Amino acid sequence: MTKASDRAYETIRGMILSGELSAGDPLGEEALAERCGVSRTPIREALRQLETDLLIRRTDSQRSFVADWSLDDVSDAFELRAMLEGYAARRAAERVTPELIDRLRACNSAIAAAISKPQPDVATFLDRNREFHALVLETAASRRLTNLLTALIEQPVVWRTAHHYDPEAFQCSHREHADLLAALERRDGPWAESIMAGHIHRAFHAYSDAHQGMRSLEKGAA
Amino acid sequence: MTKASDRAYETIRGMILSGELSAGDPLGEEALAERCGVSRTPIREALRQLETDLLIRRTDSQRSFVADWSLDDVSDAFELRAMLEGYAARRAAERVTPELIDRLRACNSAIAAAISKPQPDVATFLDRNREFHALVLETAASRRLTNLLTALIEQPVVWRTAHHYDPEAFQCSHREHADLLAALERRDGPWAESIMAGHIHRAFHAYSDAHQGMRSLEKGAA
DNA sequence: ACGCGCTGTATTGTATACAATTAGAGAAAG
DNA sequence: CTTTCTCTAATTGTATACAATACAGCGCGT
Numbered sequence: 001m002t003k004a005s006d007r008a009y010e011t012i013r014g015m016i017l018s019g020e021l022s023a024g025d026p027l028g029e030e031a032l033a034e035r036c037g038v039s040r041t042p043i044r045e046a047l048r049q050l051e052t053d054l055l056i057r058r059t060d061s062q063r064s065f066v067a068d069w070s071l072d073d074v075s076d077a078f079e080l081r082a083m084l085e086g087y088a089a090r091r092a093a094e095r096v097t098p099e100l101i102d103r104l105r106a107c108n109s110a111i112a113a114a115i116s117k118p119q120p121d122v123a124t125f126l127d128r129n130r131e132f133h134a135l136v137l138e139t140a141a142s143r144r145l146t147n148l149l150t151a152l153i154e155q156p157v158v159w160r161t162a163h164h165y166d167p168e169a170f171q172c173s174h175r176e177h178a179d180l181l182a183a184l185e186r187r188d189g190p191w192a193e194s195i196m197a198g199h200i201h202r203a204f205h206a207y208s209d210a211h212q213g214m215r216s217l218e219k220g221a222a
Numbered sequence: 223m224t225k226a227s228d229r230a231y232e233t234i235r236g237m238i239l240s241g242e243l244s245a246g247d248p249l250g251e252e253a254l255a256e257r258c259g260v261s262r263t264p265i266r267e268a269l270r271q272l273e274t275d276l277l278i279r280r281t282d283s284q285r286s287f288v289a290d291w292s293l294d295d296v297s298d299a300f301e302l303r304a305m306l307e308g309y310a311a312r313r314a315a316e317r318v319t320p321e322l323i324d325r326l327r328a329c330n331s332a333i334a335a336a337i338s339k340p341q342p343d344v345a346t347f348l349d350r351n352r353e354f355h356a357l358v359l360e361t362a363a364s365r366r367l368t369n370l371l372t373a374l375i376e377q378p379v380v381w382r383t384a385h386h387y388d389p390e391a392f393q394c395s396h397r398e399h400a401d402l403l404a405a406l407e408r409r410d411g412p413w414a415e416s417i418m419a420g421h422i423h424r425a426f427h428a429y430s431d432a433h434q435g436m437r438s439l440e441k442g443a444a
Numbered sequence: 445a446c447g448c449g450c451t452g453t454a455t456t457g458t459a460t461a462c463a464a465t466t467a468g469a470g471a472a473a474g
Numbered sequence: 475c476t477t478t479c480t481c482t483a484a485t486t487g488t489a490t491a492c493a494a495t496a497c498a499g500c501g502c503g504t
Contacts, residue, residue, distance in 0.1 A: 005487080005488090044457095063496085142298050143276075143295070152366070227457080251485075262458095264457080266487095283467085284466095451501100459490105469482085473477085473479095474475105474477075
């Protein structure tokens with residue numbers, strides 16, 4: 001059986017990512033404990049983890065709230081991701097093995113299959129996309145880099161952006177993965193870095209555009 | 223009165239940085255609790271923080287040990303620092319204020335005073351150096367970046383490297399700070415980024431050389 | 445009406461007891 | 475002699491009670 005603090009972490013994280021809790025909502029330890037069916041002790045551990053993930057913020061007096069992400073925040077996070085994942089891709093290119101290439105290719109094929117349906121399978125896309133990036137990161141073989149990136153990769157807002165992708169955006173993502181594969185296969189670190197950085201920047205603009213669209217809709221509805 | 227968990231954090235961190243505990247030493251919660259004069263609860267909070275700082279590592283079964291840093295690890299950490307602090311400097315250049323310039327200048331003057339004595343005041347140098355970098359980071363105004371960098375800035379090994387600096391190394395550091403000030407004053411982001419990245423890389427080589435020297439000494443003594 | 449301080453209540457911090465898990469020593473079998 | 479199994483002791487995980495702290499609302503004085 002999994003530890004209670006882990007379950008609490010997953011539960012609370014899920015509530016934030018799913019939108020069940022919205023930005024700014026207060027997170028009382030006692031309330032969460034009741035909701036997760038555990039005592040406050042594991043909740044506190046979970047909150048500390050979520051804090052380093054930047055999914056929650058704590059006031060000076062240690063009260064916890066669901067973090068709110070302004071467009072500036074998100075832009076900032078993406079720029080950091082572009083830099084760090086670019087670095088990861090470069091390191092991966094220097095350490096790549098034939099097995100890795102095979103696994104990445106399989107991954108990207110699964111993505112291709114998921115997005116060429118008439119009704120794109122977004123869940124599979126997200127899973128395989130995550131796997132693709134995780135493989136690259138693993139190959140980069142830097143514990144520190146892995147640590148830093150986990151805080152940035154699982155971003156709440158981004159998580160849902162792919163649902164607004166149009167067919168062309170999916171194709172772009174897939175093609176960029178293929179390009180990255182080519183760079184890795186040739187062990188060309190700088191190329192891999194450039195592609196990855198561009199890949200992340202494009203994802204940001206996809207998010208940014210979708211967000212803008214959503215805001216106009218809200219405005220129109222109001 | 224400061225919180226017990228904070229005191230515990232500082233105490234344990236101090237024990238690691240000062241070398242009272244060496245790499246690989248086991249860190250039992252109960253033993254630490256007794257040593258810090260608090261219960262296990264705040265110790266657990268402190269250990270979590272130290273873990274994200276990468277000063278301790280935890281086994282699969284959650285036992286804690288003082289982290290050991292290979293030269294590769296350190297090199298890796300420095301490269302990340304160079305990238306991230308470079309980015310911070312660039313952002314700072316875009317957001318700089320006259321007050322900041324003044325504070326940085328004061329900081330660097332204090333450094334100059336500390337290192338031009340016949341017997342350099344290393345403690346002051348370290349403090350002011352930290353303050354200098356903290357000011358730049360603060361001006362960069364990215365909560366995320368700050369989070370990521372704290373894990374890298376307070377490196378245990380690095381902390382003691384300055385004690386092995388020769389007079390010229392201190393002067394280099396001071397001069398590079400002055401260069402950075404010039405870049406900030408002109409709001410030249412790319413220049414600031416280059417200087418900062420170079421500054422960090424130089425620090426790595428200073429560490430690397432000193433480390434090499436220490437290893438030869440050890441060898442000779444054995 | 446406005447600001448200031450006080451008090452009650454809600455929330456977090458800490459200690460402690462107990463449960464669950466794991467490492468490691470030692471015995472038994474091959 | 476090596477291997478594996480078991481059992482014990484040490485260590486971490488969780489729950490709960492209590493202490494300290496912060497926030498909000500109210501009353502008071504200006």
